[in-house]
Amino acid sequence: MREDYERWLSAQRVRTLADGQSGDPATLTFPEIPATLPFAGYVVWFHGNLTYLDIRFDHQRFAIVTQQVASAAEAFYFDHLEAAYGHAGDAADPCLILYAKAAGAPVCVVG
Known part of the structure; x- marks a missing residue:
């Protein structure tokens, strides 16, 4: 996976968890x-x-x-x-x- 998109995905996972949505950050899926x-x-x-x-x-x-x-x-x-x-x-x-x-x-x- 490209590094720029990986950084964006990491930020999305942190934001999702900060918003109180449950789930393991490693298993949250985002489109390629x-x-x-x-x-x-x-x-x-x-x-x-x-x-x-x-x-x-x-x-x-x-x-x-x-x-x-x-x-x-x-x-x-x-x-x-x-x-x-x-x-x-x-x-x-x-x-x-x-x-x-x-x-x-x-x-x-x-x-």
């Missing part, structure tokens, strides 16, 4: 992050339901809309970490920001 991404950049990943953030312009409503999509290929990829953080902060569901240096490159958790 994707090994690679189809595009380079930063993407918001919702680990609770294994979906990604997508941002599109809706021509009928003449507005920018956000939604969760099942495939990383359908997700919106940010060029800058700050932009991904801004949109992740607006998300109602818990999420992580993943980064891939190139298409098909290993993924790391950056936020």
Whole structure:
């Protein structure tokens, strides 16, 4: 397991126990992050339901809309970490920001 995700998992286990939820920290399960991404950049990943953030312009409503999509290929990829953080902060569901240096490159958790 990658070290960055292992640190995040450890923090989640500590937080879960601090919130009074029972269970052995070693047996609490969290999803495995994707090994690679189809595009380079930063993407918001919702680990609770294994979906990604997508941002599109809706021509009928003449507005920018956000939604969760099942495939990383359908997700919106940010060029800058700050932009991904801004949109992740607006998300109602818990999420992580993943980064891939190139298409098909290993993924790391950056936020």
